[in-house]
Amino acid sequence: MRKTTHSTALKKPAGPVPMPVSHPQRFPVAGTQADEHPYAGIDRAIRGAVAQATGGVSPFALVETWTDWALHLARAPGRQLELAEHARDNVLKLMDFTARSVPGSPPKPPFEPKFYDHRFTDPDWQNMPFSLWQQSFLATQDWWDHATEEVRGLRKQDCDRTRFLVRQLLDTVSPSNFPGLNPEILRETAKTGGRNLAEGAVHAADDMLHTLSQAHRPPPEGYQLGKDLACTTGEVVYRNDIFELLQYAPQTGKVRAEPVLIVPAWIMKYYILDLSPHNSLINYLVGQGFTVFAISWCNPTADQRNLSLEDYRKRGVMAALDAISAIVPGEKIHANGYCLGGTMLAIAAATMARDGDDRLASITLMAAQVDFTEAGELLLFLDESQVAFLEDMMWAQGYLDRPQMARAFASIRAEDLIYTRAVQRYFLGKDDLPSDITVWNADTTRMPARMHSEYLRSLFLENRLSAGRFAVEGRVIALKDIAAPMFVIGTETDHIAPWKSVYKTRLFTDADLTFVLTKSGHNGGILSEPGHPRRHYRVGHRPAGALYVDPDSWFGDTEPTLGSWWPEWTGWLAAKSTRMTSPPDIGAPDNGYPPLGPAPGTYIHQS
Structure with missing residues (x-):
């Protein structure tokens, strides 16, 4: 019989749950004294002002x-x-x-x-x-x-x-x-006759005004949320102050008994996995006969500065699992985490394993790291001085803002993301041609101050998760406790989560594990729908308890397969499922989870 020691009461309030925030108290920065002298606020305010001027880069x-x-x-x-x-x-x-x-x-x-x-x-x-x-x-x-x-x-x-x-x-x-x-x-x-320079000057002035005002640009015609993008049919079936849970309507007469939960990163809007219908991973899953749920994180404000990593685990991932268990009772759940959402899912899964909660039928990690010693070029921005500098900036404003994150990601590939675009836009007079992924990329989010500080320190700086020093509810968790089968995806040219770093999941877990390495980068490799030209992937299987194989040897011994990895994954999910059954109802009003409105919900529109 399934044990659900983490499950909260099934009947939950349907509307948003307010997060109590005490003002003017700031979030407690890791590594500082709780009884810090009041004058320390002067130092933080000055450093925060400098950080605003330098874009968060510590001089x-x-x-x-x-x-x-x-x-x-x-x-x-x-x-x-x-x-x-x-x-x-x-x-x-x-x-x-x-x-x-x-x-x-x-x-x-x-x-x-x-x-x-x-x-x-x-x-x-x-x-x-x-x-x-x-x-x-x-x-x-x-x-x-x-x-x-x-x-x-x-x-x-x-x-x-x-x-x-x-x-x-x-x-x-x-x-x-x-x-x-x-x-x-x-x-x-x-x-x-110089018209390109005149049009480029107009573009430059428009971009400068937008940078100064930080106004949110509405999506262009043909890229409306809920109509053109994020348009897979579904309902919001749960909402709190951190996330909305979306349940998608079935597209097949029968579905797999085990539902799928999508856990995106909170650093991005979830609809990277539900872009246009032709390249929507969520739409593809539903079309393959799976009941799919997805988390849509809120875009936090200064009032939510005290949201923690534990809040995102307990009132995010675990609350979503509780809701799914009430809507599809008696069935295990295929959980899928993308990027930092995958890291959070790994933390949640290890905690569940420690506490005897066996609700997970399988775990999929897409471009997600559990070890951060080789976390790519993002580590260039992180040391004690840099993190403290960011903390002081967040102490002043309550969150890490969109432009501050966007600049960091753009500078990693400045040749294309900054200078090539600038030449095209300002000197050639060419306007940016919209696409579903560029619209999503511009729809950035904020990061709550406390949570951002905690994950930078505990995961990036101190690498506690794979080192056996990450504690949940006062007790250390271990990735090797995870027994559910795992499907892990890395992408060949990922500069955010390098594939060899993602591959390390094989080093720190003992469960049955399938590893896939797919062509392209952090987003492009995941959005690799069937029919996408010139795509390939490598796939290898490690039985539970098998000896470790280093990534270079694995790469040399694994031949590429042409095409998309999506059918490989859905076939794997089907093999880890038990049976076909009639689709479940949308929501569970009798259990406290009534439908609250159509997908993609309201949090996706927060700017």
């Missing part, structure tokens, strides 16, 4: 980074000689390239842009003098890449952060950014 962390790199390089004369030789070689390569460049027959360039850098794709960059400007920039970039490689004794984080900072500085002076040096801008200006 102290930057100074430390540059100092560490410069001092270690200063005491390495051999490395200095090596860098001098490298500079000489690059200059000689440029001279040879220039001497052999003749009109109509350009030589092979000695330097190539990185695979993700699309600033120099125009064919005229291969012709003089544009090719010389391009190659000079790439030669400089190559030298700095070499100069910021590891030096004996230099902290790897400072080495990587120095390279990142240099890349940011170099990107500002790329020849592609200047109208007089960019052949595409010169050609378009001549073609339109």
Whole structure:
């Protein structure tokens, strides 16, 4: 008989539950004294103001980074000689390239842009003098890449952060950014008589006003929420102050007995998994005969500054499981977490295993990490100084705001996300062409101050979950206690949750586990619907208790399969289900879960 030690009372209030907040008290920052001297508020207010001006980047962390790199390089004369030789070689390569460049027959360039850098794709960059400007920039970039490689004794984080900072500085002076040096801008200006620059100036003024006002842009025509996007038919069946639970209407005469719960990350709106009907993972699942529930997180305000990680687990994931257990009684649940939602699901699952709650039929983690020692380029923004700086900024405003997060993500791929877009928009006069994913990407959310501080410290900085030091309700949990079968998805070019970091789930769990590595990045690899061109994936199975295989060996031994991984997953879910049955009713009014309104609900519209 199923044990539900975490289940709360089945009858719950249908409407929002207000979160009591005490003002003007601020959230208790981890690592600080509860009886902190009142004057400390002055320091925090000043640091918070500085953080607003710097976009949340700590100048102290930057100074430390540059100092560490410069001092270690200063005491390495051999490395200095090596860098001098490298500079000489690059200059000689440029001279040879220039001497052999003749009109109509350009030589092979000695330097190539990185695979993700699309600033120099125009064919005229291969012709003089544009090719010389391009190659000079790439030669400089190559030298700095070499100069910021590891030096004996230099902290790897400072080495990587120095390279990142240099890349940011170099990107500002790329020849592609200047109208007089960019052949595409010169050609378009001549073609339109300068109209492109006039239209670009209008775009720049509009963007500046939007940045200053922080007004939420409404979605463009053809991308309306609930009509064009997030349009899978369903109902809100539960709501509290943290989330709405959506139950989707069946599309088949029979459904799998076990329902599916989708747990998205709270850093994003849930409808990344319910975009247009053709690439909606939720719509696909429903069409395959599954009863699907999805969490739609609220967009927190300053009044919700005290929401904690535990609130998101207990009054989020666990409350959703309780509601599903009341609506589909007696059935286990397939739980699926995406990104940080997957991390939270892993925490909830380990806690349930510890406490004997066996309601989970399976666990799917999509681009989600349980170990953060190799958490990608986001770690470049995180150390004690940086986190304390962010905490002071959140102390003042109650949350981490949308632009502050968006800048961090954009700077990781500044070549495309900042500079290529700027050239297209401001110098070529081209307006952004909307798509479902760009509309979703612009619909950003805030992060509650306390919760954001807790997960940065406990997960990113201290890596407590995989280290066996993450406590829930005063007791440590262990991922190896999870017995439910697992399906884990990584994406090949993910810079938010690198696939080798996602793969570590195999290292810290003992359950039956299927690992899939799919083409593309953090979002594109997950949105890999059947029929999507040029897609492939690798899939491998580890039986419960099997020996560990490192990611490089696994990759070398696993052949790619053409197509989408979605059918692979739904087939796996079907195999972990028991039977087909009639679809359940929408909601359970008799158990306190009446339908409250049509999907996608109200929280999705919060700005």
